[in-house]
Amino acid sequence: MADAPLLVLDQVGKTFHRRGSTPLAAVKAVSLTVHVGEIVALVGESGSGKSTLGRIALGLLPPDSGRVMFDGHDLTGLSRGDFRRVRTGMQPIFQDSTAALNPRRTVRQLLTQALWQNPVDVEARCIGLLEDVGMRPAARFLDSYPHELSGGQRQRVSIARSLAMEPRLIIADEPLSGADVSIRGQVLNLLLDIQDKRDVAYLMITHDISIARAFAHRVAVMMQGEVVEVGPADQVLRTPHHAYTQRLVAAVPVLA
Amino acid sequence: MSRPDAVSAASRPLLQTEKLEIAYVSRDSTTVAVRDASIVVHEGESVALVGESGSGKSTIARAMLGLLPEGSSRIAQGRILIDGQDVTAYSPRQWEGMRGHPVAMVFQDPLSYLNPVLRIGKQIAESVRRHDRSAAREAARVTELLELVHLPASAARAYPHELSGGMRQRVLLAIALGCRPKLLIADEPTTALDVTTQAEILALLKDLRQRLGMAMLLISHDLGVVWEECERAYVMFRSRIVESGVTRQIFSAPQHPYTTGLIKAAKAARNSDNRFETIQGEFSTAVD
Numbered sequence: 260m261a262d263a264p265l266l267v268l269d270q271v272g273k274t275f276h277r278r279g280s281t282p283l284a285a286v287k288a289v290s291l292t293v294h295v296g297e298i299v300a301l302v303g304e305s306g307s308g309k310s311t312l313g314r315i316a317l318g319l320l321p322p323d324s325g326r327v328m329f330d331g332h333d334l335t336g337l338s339r340g341d342f343r344r345v346r347t348g349m350q351p352i353f354q355d356s357t358a359a360l361n362p363r364r365t366v367r368q369l370l371t372q373a374l375w376q377n378p379v380d381v382e383a384r385c386i387g388l389l390e391d392v393g394m395r396p397a398a399r400f401l402d403s404y405p406h407e408l409s410g411g412q413r414q415r416v417s418i419a420r421s422l423a424m425e426p427r428l429i430i431a432d433e434p435l436s437g438a439d440v441s442i443r444g445q446v447l448n449l450l451l452d453i454q455d456k457r458d459v460a461y462l463m464i465t466h467d468i469s470i471a472r473a474f475a476h477r478v479a480v481m482m483q484g485e486v487v488e489v490g491p492a493d494q495v496l497r498t499p500h501h502a503y504t505q506r507l508v509a510a511v512p513v514l515a
Numbered sequence: 516m517s518r519p520d521a522v523s524a525a526s527r528p529l530l531q532t533e534k535l536e537i538a539y540v541s542r543d544s545t546t547v548a549v550r551d552a553s554i555v556v557h558e559g560e561s562v563a564l565v566g567e568s569g570s571g572k573s574t575i576a577r578a579m580l581g582l583l584p585e586g587s588s589r590i591a592q593g594r595i596l597i598d599g600q601d602v603t604a605y606s607p608r609q610w611e612g613m614r615g616h617p618v619a620m621v622f623q624d625p626l627s628y629l630n631p632v633l634r635i636g637k638q639i640a641e642s643v644r645r646h647d648r649s650a651a652r653e654a655a656r657v658t659e660l661l662e663l664v665h666l667p668a669s670a671a672r673a674y675p676h677e678l679s680g681g682m683r684q685r686v687l688l689a690i691a692l693g694c695r696p697k698l699l700i701a702d703e704p705t706t707a708l709d710v711t712t713q714a715e716i717l718a719l720l721k722d723l724r725q726r727l728g729m730a731m732l733l734i735s736h737d738l739g740v741v742w743e744e745c746e747r748a749y750v751m752f753r754s755r756i757v758e759s760g761v762t763r764q765i766f767s768a769p770q771h772p773y774t775t776g777l778i779k780a781a782k783a784a785r786n787s788d789n790r791f792e793t794i795q796g797e798f799s800t801a802v803d
Contacts, residue, residue, distance in 0.1 A: 512739030
């Protein structure tokens with residue numbers, strides 16, 4: 260693993276102002292780095308600010324303060340065109356693959372759309388992408404609509420779509436939380452294969468401590484808008500220092 | 516693959532299914548969601564029904580309370596016995612008298628089972644009234660039930676949307692307890708909750724079972740929760756119960772390959788090849 264920083268969140272803050280209610284500081288001066296080829300898990304409970312931070316990293320939400328650097332570019336200072344170009348290097352995978360895929364497009368159309376930057380050899384590349392995500396024989400799936408696929412297959416198509424942009428960082432927000440344990444292992448292995456082959460980095464946003472521990476190199480624990488603990492996954496989740504991490508880890512029912 | 520139960524022969528079966536088969540019927544197809552399922556829950560026992568989505572576990576749970584969708588489903592074979600009484604062929608009206616007592620149920624998403632425009636206190640009072648018609652005691656009983664689930668008395672004035680997910684699940688529990696059930700069927704009661712809230716609700720359930728002597732049938736996909744909460748377990752796979760027995764025994768020496776795979780996958784650990792465990796094949800057959 261190279262040590263070059265790929266994504267740098269520097270003192271990022273975001274406050275939501277709600278009518279008739281006190282402002283909500285969802286993210287408070289958070290700093291976090293994801294290096295080239297690294298897997299970082301962002302762990303926390305609902306309302307901790309982890310998804311807001313993910314959206315800020317993807318440029319879907321402008322931060323109130325701080326900087327987001329991707330691949331050496333400050334995303335907040337880029338022109339629209341430059342932002343679009345830089346941002347393709349960073350792709351999301353969402354929790355709900357059904358909602359992420361247009362139901363009226365076939366797999367071929369969904370993948371073709373994602374190849375907009377360089378639309379040559381589209382058919383062959385679509386097949387290549389499907390094979391990369393373990394959908395074989397790929398040709399069989401090209402003309403399927405999302406509703407004709409199983410949940411696991413839909414998640415694979417949505418991953419293939421993200422890969423079409425040849426990203427260097429994939430930000431996955433709870434990619435497994437709707438999935439059964441039998442599908443969970445398949446998707447995690449797929450993500451590992453992709454990393455092996457393409458050297459992508461992952462920022463995985465998850466509430467699942469056991470997955471974070473087994474999947475990530477490093478873990479950052481978020482609570483009430485702040486990163487309270489960050490370090491090697493095994494260390495943070497086996498011998499946590501912060502009281503909240505200790506409480507979180509203790510609450511997970513474990514199979515002996 | 517069944518093993519001897521840890522329960523003494525003296526304890527009475529509260530709920531039983533015998534070789535139950537349930538089918539979903541549409542105009543042009545029939546899907547069997549549950550096959551040959553025999554389950555028993557004795558008084559005071561904590562039992563789990565484990566499986567993945569589509570395994571048929573929620574279908575069984577609904578059948579146990581007469582909540583199967585009318586017209587599109589039917590019990591094709593077998594019997595359901597509650598407190599020794601055969602309820603298999605009960606009419607909706609007969610079920611109405613049965614619901615909440617002796618068997619009550621709580622669900623995964625409390626919000627869809629609570630009336631959004633009624634205050635919490637009223638909704639709990641409704642369940643109290645079903646089994647105890649004296650109005651004088653009603654208010655006191657509502658307060659008592661709120662206390663039982665560790666909610667402040669002031670929660671009675673709240674509407675469902677004003678409460679957190681964990682508090683809503685407590686309200687659903689209070690409503691269920693209002694009927695003084697001998698058995699609580701809990702269908703994925705903590706699946707939508709954060710782990711720390713889940714731990715609180717599970718501790719509450721354990722406490723309630725001990726204080727009230729209530730039995731529990733926990734429907735869950737989470738093997739960690741089952742391991743910690745249930746003495747016995749039934750494992751469902753593709754509409755069938757493939758393994759049953761004492762939880763600790765099943766988990767330490769599973770007999771069915773599916774159970775073995777499920778346990779490995781649930782541990783979310785990597786194997787010697789640095790890969791995550793998977794279970795081969797496509798497991799879902801029907802909707803859950």
